[in-house]
Amino acid sequence: MSQEAKLTPGQIGAPSPSADQQPRLSDIGSRNDLSIARKQRSLWGDAWSQFKKHRLAMLGLFVFIGMVVFTFVGNALYGRPYDSVFEYDTSASPSLGNLLGTNSLGQDMLARILWGGRISLAVGIIAATIAIVLGTTVGAIAGFFGGLTDTILMRITDLFLSLPQLPLLLLITYLFSPSLQQWSSDRFGSVNIGVFLLIIVVISAFNWMPTARLVRASFLATKERDFIEAALSIGASRRSLILKHILPNVLSPIIVAATLGIGTAIITESSLSFLGLGFPPGVPSWGQMLFDAKNYLQTSPHESLIPGFFIFLTVLSINYVGDGLRDALDPRRTK
Secondary structure, eight states: OOOOOOOGGTTTTTOOOOOOTTTOHHHHHHHHHHHHHHOOOOOHHHHHHHHHHHHHHHHHHHHHHHHOOOOOOOOHHHHHOOTTTTSOOTTTTOSSTTTOOOTSSBBBBHHHHHHHHHHHHHHHHHHHHHHHHHHHOOOOOHHOOOHHHHHHHHHHHHHHHHHOOOHHHHHHHHHHHHHHHHHHHHHOOSSHHHHHHHHHHHHHHSSSSHHHHHHHHHHHHTSSHHHHHHHHHHTTTHHIIIIIIIGGGHHHHHHHHHHHHHHHHHHHHHHHHHOOOOOOOSSOHHHHHHHHHHHGTOTTTTTHHHHHHHHHHHHHHHHHHHHHHHHHOTTTTOO
16 A cells, blocks of 8 residues: 655645755855855945045035136136236126126136136145155154164154244245246246246145154054064065055055145145245236235225135135045044
8 A cells, every 4th residue: 555645734736846946055155155245345435435424525525626627627618818917897896797807907807716726726736745755755664664763754853843834934935936936937938837846845845744743653553463464474575564565554544634735735825825925926826816916905805805715615625525534534433
């Protein structure tokens, strides 16, 4: 007598799965690996996620990018000359014909703002870049080698920090500006290049010290980590340790310092130009425009308010971006 298979209620009417339809362990493992890979994010991915949550930082980023596009592209699209004298009515208020008005020489203010913005932004970005590179180099060497090298470099850094910066900036610019203008005129046919180089060198020479101290502290903490000991045990060279193992792990404070340094450089250039030691009167940097408008504060306030507003808006947006980067690159805030 044959025995009949007993079926449970859940199995009644259910087709038995074929061998092809049955899940395989390898498929399950690959799907799990894929889901894990999708969940993993890089440091910069986490930083961008945190940065997007900072509304003021995102607003500052859009304003700064818009300012760069506005000054570097808008000048070619606007098409009006910035240096034509008495082209329009003098000291005219903003109108449809002249959106930002004119200055005391009948020059279009918008054309001068567009042209001067390129100079101010170029000075800020280049000077901040040089200061960051110099400060990072000094701080990396001091923090990595330590000992006598660290002592000498840090005492030099302290010496620069103790100097009165604004009087020295004015003195150096006053002493070397005429000779550099003459050299630039003989070499390039324009005095503006010499003034541009002098301002960049002077600003970067007095703004690298905070970055050097910051990078030194980061190097001192990072070089004691276990992965540095592991790299040393497999024979990594000093250059490899600095450039490939330590420096990538201390980029976060460097990026924040570089961002904030741009705003500092723009303010410094504007201060030098406002005090009459920046670019020549024919070059409309934002600081130079403030210098030209100082005698017309009561009769034509828009001549000083407009470049002052652009300086304020640019530096404020950069500072908001720096605050957002500082929060986004802080591992204690990353979730």
